Amino acid sequence: MLVAVYVWTGKNxxxxxxxxxxxxxxAVVLIYAIPPQLLGG
Known part of the structure; x- marks a missing residue:
């Protein structure tokens, strides 16, 4: 039982x-992708 709880918690x-x-x-992709489009680049 304890092992099952440990595995379940580990997966979560x-x-x-x-x-x-x-x-x-x-977030990083959006930060690097959006500004050039907004600036017309």
Whole structure:
């Protein structure tokens, strides 16, 4: 039982970390992609 809880928690932590990293990556892409378009570049 304890092992199952540990594995379940571990998966949730990894999923949360993946989502957080994906959001950061998307933010970086938008930051570098949008300004040139707005400036007409």
């Amino acid at each position: 932590v990894m999923f949360s970390y993946f989502v957080h990293a994906a959001k950061n990556l998307l």
